[in-house]
Amino acid sequence: MEPNPDLKITLIxxxxxxxxxxxxxLNHLPSPSHLTIFDTRPDAAxxxxxxxxxxxxxxDTLPNLFEIKVVDSLEDAVKDADIIQESGPENLPFKQELWREVEKYAKKDGLLWSSTSGIPASQQCQDMVDRSRLLVVHPYNPPHIMPLLELVPSPSTSATVIERTRDFWAKRGRVPIHIKKEVTGFVANxxxxxxxxxxxxxxxxxxxTVKELDEIVQSSMGPRWAVAGPFKSYHAGGGPGGLEGFFANIxxxxxxxxxxxxxxxxxDGWEGKVFSEAKEAYGVVDTAERDTITRRVLEVIDEEKANKKV
Known part of the structure; x- marks a missing residue:
């Protein structure tokens, strides 16, 4: 349950x-009424x-979705929000204009987050009066399942904003990682x-083939990386010598x-071959099946980590 019972979140x-x-x-807020959604499409609700x-x-137990506030005014959407999280088009002029407008109406201490996949905060905040407020909070898709959040500040982003954001996600069981420098695509991508x-x-x-390569990843590094990243994996692969021993060996x-x-x-011309093989192998991917299995993998990892602490 939400640590702050008065918290209000707006999603753009x-x-x-x-x-x-x-x-x-919705799984953490005390009521769906604490969530507001703003979207420009005419049939948003x-x-x-x-x-x-x-x-x-x-x-899952489905909350009463009709308690969510779906509004058609940006001012109404953001004026009472403690957190404003943007997941709009990957378009720099759009985001610059959006944050310029959001800043006019948002609470002075409200957190302003962008879920962009690649447009840095330093570019998005150019038209803002207070550039220290904006922080990229980049999820790994789908964010309602995947734990990672990359926190990517601009040089102007305040340390307080970063810390408050990191604290928010950590308290809700997520893995917020502070990316120290803006870099194209951030880290996970x-x-x-x-x-x-x-x-x-x-x-x-x-x-x-496309399918064979996927099978190689799924039956080797995929399961391993779920419990140990590249450095830990190859540090273990080096035996007592660790990562240094691994490189000494191979x-x-x-x-x-x-x-x-x-x-x-x-x-370069590879697209026709690779795209056609992917389409032949998978057609339209069942993302529901993917998400169900991913969720279970993460649950097992959490269970094993909890057992190790006991």
């Missing part, structure tokens, strides 16, 4: 990310009430896209792979 944008965040917040239930599993690039290279070169092979890594770029 009712797309996939916005509604996923709504599902998360119908869209929210029809699509938000899709973010709950069959075993850079790691994921590095693997994606090498995957495309291997498929395009005829080494494996550093040459590591370097050979780095040297030979795939130098593919968007538009």
């Amino acid at each position: 944008g009712a797309g996939t990310i916005g509604l996923s965040f709504a599902a998360f917040h 119908r869209h929210v009430f029809e699509n938000l239930p899709k973010f709950y599993s069959s075993s 850079r790691l994921a896209f590095a693997l994606l690039r090498e995957s495309i290279h291997l498929v395009n070169e005829g080494v494996v 550093g040459g092979t590591v370097q050979d792979c780095w040297t030979d890594s795939g130098q593919v770029n968007v538009g």
